[in-house]
Amino acid sequence: MTEHEASSLLRAVTASPTQKAGLPRLVLGGSLAGLLLVSLGLILLYVPRPAPFQAREPEQQQQQQQQQQQSPRIHPPAVHPHEKDLLSQIAVDLSPFNDSRISSGISLQQVERVYCNNDQGGFRLQIVDGRMYSVGERHGIQTRVRNTKLIFMHLMHQYKLPDVDISWVSVDDVVMDLKAGRSNDCPEHGPVLVMTKQPHHDHCIMYPDFTFWDWEEAYAVPWQDMPKVMGDAAAREPWKNRKEKLFARAFNLGEARNTLKDNEGELAKHPLMDARIIDWHADPGSFVDLQDHCSNKWLLHTAGNTYSVRLKYLLFCKSAVVLPDSPWQEFFYHMLQAGHNVLRVDALTHENRAMHLPAVADYLREHEEEAEEIGQAGAAFARKHLSSESVALYYKGLIESYAGLMKFKPTVHPDAVPIDKSLLNDFARPFHERTCNVCPRT
Numbered sequence: 122m123t124e125h126e127a128s129s130l131l132r133a134v135t136a137s138p139t140q141k142a143g144l145p146r147l148v149l150g151g152s153l154a155g156l157l158l159v160s161l162g163l164i165l166l167y168v169p170r171p172a173p174f175q176a177r178e179p180e181q182q183q184q185q186q187q188q189q190q191q192s193p194r195i196h197p198p199a200v201h202p203h204e205k206d207l208l209s210q211i212a213v214d215l216s217p218f219n220d221s222r223i224s225s226g227i228s229l230q231q232v233e234r235v236y237c238n239n240d241q242g243g244f245r246l247q248i249v250d251g252r253m254y255s256v257g258e259r260h261g262i263q264t265r266v267r268n269t270k271l272i273f274m275h276l277m278h279q280y281k282l283p284d285v286d287i288s289w290v291s292v293d294d295v296v297m298d299l300k301a302g303r304s305n306d307c308p309e310h311g312p313v314l315v316m317t318k319q320p321h322h323d324h325c326i327m328y329p330d331f332t333f334w335d336w337e338e339a340y341a342v343p344w345q346d347m348p349k350v351m352g353d354a355a356a357r358e359p360w361k362n363r364k365e366k367l368f369a370r371a372f373n374l375g376e377a378r379n380t381l382k383d384n385e386g387e388l389a390k391h392p393l394m395d396a397r398i399i400d401w402h403a404d405p406g407s408f409v410d411l412q413d414h415c416s417n418k419w420l421l422h423t424a425g426n427t428y429s430v431r432l433k434y435l436l437f438c439k440s441a442v443v444l445p446d447s448p449w450q451e452f453f454y455h456m457l458q459a460g461h462n463v464l465r466v467d468a469l470t471h472e473n474r475a476m477h478l479p480a481v482a483d484y485l486r487e488h489e490e491e492a493e494e495i496g497q498a499g500a501a502f503a504r505k506h507l508s509s510e511s512v513a514l515y516y517k518g519l520i521e522s523y524a525g526l527m528k529f530k531p532t533v534h535p536d537a538v539p540i541d542k543s544l545l546n547d548f549a550r551p552f553h554e555r556t557c558n559v560c561p562r563t
Contacts (some may be wrong), residue, residue: 128456135220135504136265138325144283148427151334151413154490167529169478178375178444186458187290189205190248194301194466194467194509195465195466195484196459196460196463196465196466197459197460197465198458198459198460198461199458199460199461200461205455205456207328207453207456207506207511207515208326208515208518209455209515210452210453210455211326211515211518211562213451213455214325214326215312215522215526217312217323217324217328218312218526219526225313225526225527226312226527227311227523227526227527228309228528228529228562229286229528229529229531229559230306230307230308230309230311230559231307231309231310231311231312232245232286232287232288232311233311233557233559233560234303234309234310234311234560235288235310235311235312235313236256236257236288236308236555236557236560237319237555237557237559237562238560238562239288239290239313239561240257240552241290241291242259242261242262242265242266242290242291242292242293243258243259243261243266243288243289243290243292244257244266244288244289244312244538244543245257245286245287245289245483245534246273246285246286246287246288246314246540247285247286247531247533247534247537248277248283248284248285248290248531248533249284249532249533249545250284250348251281252539253273253274253277253539253540253541254533254534254536254537254538254539254540255270255371255538255539255540255543256534256536256538257427257534257542257550257552257556258491258548258549258550259291259550259552259553260536260549261292262291262292263289263337263338264335264337264338265291265330265331266291267544268331268332268334268335269291269331270540270543270546271334271542272285272329272331272333272334272516273540274282274540274541274544275513276513276516276517276520279513279517280513280517282517282520282521283525284524284527284529284530284531285520285522285527285531286529286531287312287313287314288311288312288313288314288317289313289314289328289525290313290314290405291331292427292492292522293316293317293330293425293428294426294427295497304560305560306559306560307559307560309327310324311324312324312325312326313325313326314326314327314328315327315328316328316331316428317331317449317450317451318449318450319429319448319450320448320450321450324543326515326519326523327407327450327451327452328515328519329425329452329512329515329516330430330451331432332344332430333509333512337410338562339411339431340409341434344512345348345509346360347434347437348383348437348503348504348507348508349354349436350412350510351411351412351415351438351485352437352500352504353412354412354415354438355415355437355438355439355440355500358415358416360366360408360418360439360493360496361420363415363440364395364416364417364418365393365418365419365486366395366417366418366476367395367396367397367417367418367419367420367443367479367481367482367485368395368396368417368420369381369397369420369421369422369423369493370397370399370407370408370409370414370416371396371397371398371399371423371425371429372398372399372400372425372517373398373399373400373498379398379419380399380469380470380471380474380475381396381397381398381423381469383396383397383532387474387476387477388475388479390475391479391482392480392484393446393483393486394479396418396421396423396475396477396478398549400510403418404459406449407498409477409560410435412534413429414434414435414438414440415437415438415440418438418441418485418490418492418493418496419440419441419442419443419482419485419533420435420438420440420441420442421443421445421478421562422435422440422442422443422444422445423445423469424445424447424449426447428447428449428450428451430502432444433475433503433507434452435502436462436463436500436502436503436507438496438500439491439496439497439499439500439503440496440499441464441485441493441495441496441499442464442465442495442496443461443462443463443464443466443467443485444464444466445466445467445469445477446465446467446468447468448498449452453506453507456502456506457495457502458489460495461495461498462495462499462501462502463495463499464481464485464492464495466478466481471499478528493526511526518540526556535556535558536550536555536556
C-alpha cells in the first residue's frame with residue numbers, strides 16, 4: 122500500500138456517515154481483512170523514516186569545510202577609496218596621552234617608569250638643547266640599533282628638532298608588563314616607540330623601522346636608493362611578460378609562515394602557486410633577491426613572528442600584493458585599501474593551512490585587469506608615501522607631536538652618551554646598572 126492509499130483510508134475512517142456511504146465495502150463492511158489493511162496503512166504512514174541526508178551528514182560537513190577553506194575569501198573593495206593622511210596615525214597612537222578626560226600629557230615619571238622597567242633591546246632617546254643622546258642602550262638583534270641611531274642622526278641634520286625624551290625598543294614582539302614599577306611616585310605607564318603593534322597596545326607609538334635606513338641582512342641597498350632599484354626592476358618586466366604565479370619566498374619564522382609548509386604538496390600542485398618556506402642559511406640557493414620578485418604578477422606577503430619588513434619592497438614591484446589579515450600593524454597600514462592598492466584576504470591559520478590561496482590565485486587570473494590596476498596603485502602609493510623624504514617627515518611629525526605633549530623639560534640623564542659617540546664604541550649598559558632615581562626598578 123502506498124502512502125497515498127493509506128492517507129485515503131485514514132480520511133475514510135474519520136469521515137462523516139454521509140461521506141462514508143460511498144466508500145468501498147472493504148472498509149465499511151466491517152471485515153477483519155479491511156480493518157487490518159487500514160491499520161497497516163496507518164502504520165506505514167506514521168512510521169518515521171530516516172532522512173537520506175542524515176547518513177551522509179558528516180561527509181557533507183567535511184565537504185563544506187573543505188570548500189570554505191579553499192574559497193577565495195577576498196575582502197570586498199573599499200567603497201570609496203580615497204587618499205588618506207599618512208601622518209594621521211601619529212595622532213591615533215598618541216591619543217591615550219592626549220585625552221582631556223584624564224590627566225593629559227606625558228610626565229617625567231611615565232618616561233622614567235618605562236626606562237627602569239623595560240629590559241628589552243633598544244635605548245632611551247634624548248634631545249636636549251640641540252644635542253642627541255643614547256641612554257641606557259641594550260643590544261638589539263641584527264642592525265636594528267645601529268640603523269635607528271643613523272636615522273635619528275640624519276633627522277638632526279635635516280631639521281631643527283625640539284627637546285624630547287622617549288624610550289625606543291628594537292624588538293618587534295613587544296611584551297611589556299604594564300604593572301611593573303607601579304608606585305605612588307610613578308603610577309602611570311609611559312609611551313614607548315615600537316616598529317609594530319596590535320590595536321590594544323595603547324602605550325605603543327609606531328615609528329618607521331630600521332630598514333628605512335637599509336636592510337643589510339637581505340642584501341638590500343640603502344632605502345634612499347630602493348625606490349629606483351625596485352622601480353627599474355618593475356620596468357624590466359612588463360605586465361604581459363610576467364609569470365602568472367602567486368609568489369612568495371619566506372624564511373621559516375612565525376606561525377603564519379608555518380601554514381605555508383606544504384608537507385603534502387597540495388599548494389605545489391596548483392599551477393598558479395609558487396609559495397615556499399626556505400632557509401637561506403642552510404640553502405643559499407633558495408634566496409630570491411627582492412627585485413627578482415617583480416617578475417611575478419602576484420606577490421603574497423607573509424608575516425613573520427609579528428610583521429614583516431618586506432611588504433614595502435613588494436609594493437614597488439607593480440605586482441598585485443596579496444595581504445592576509447593580521448593583528449600586527451605598521452605605521453602606514455591605515456593607508457592600504459582593499460581592492461585598491463592591495464588585495465586583502467583572510468588570515469593564514471593552522472585551520473585553513475593556506476589552502477584558500479590557490480583559489481585566490483584563480484581569482485587573480487580571472488580578474489586580470491583588476492590585478493594589474495592594484496599593482497599600479499600599490500607602486501604609486503609606495504613612491505609617494507614610503508620615500509625617504511616622506512618617512513623623514515613622518516619622523517619629524519612624530520617627534521614634534523610627542524614633544525608637544527611632554528609636561529617637563531628633559532635634562533641629560535646620568536646614563537646618557539652622545540649618539541654619535543655611541544656608534545663608535547660599545548656603550549651598552551646592563552639593565553640592572555641603569556640609574557633609576559625617580560621610579561623603582563623591578
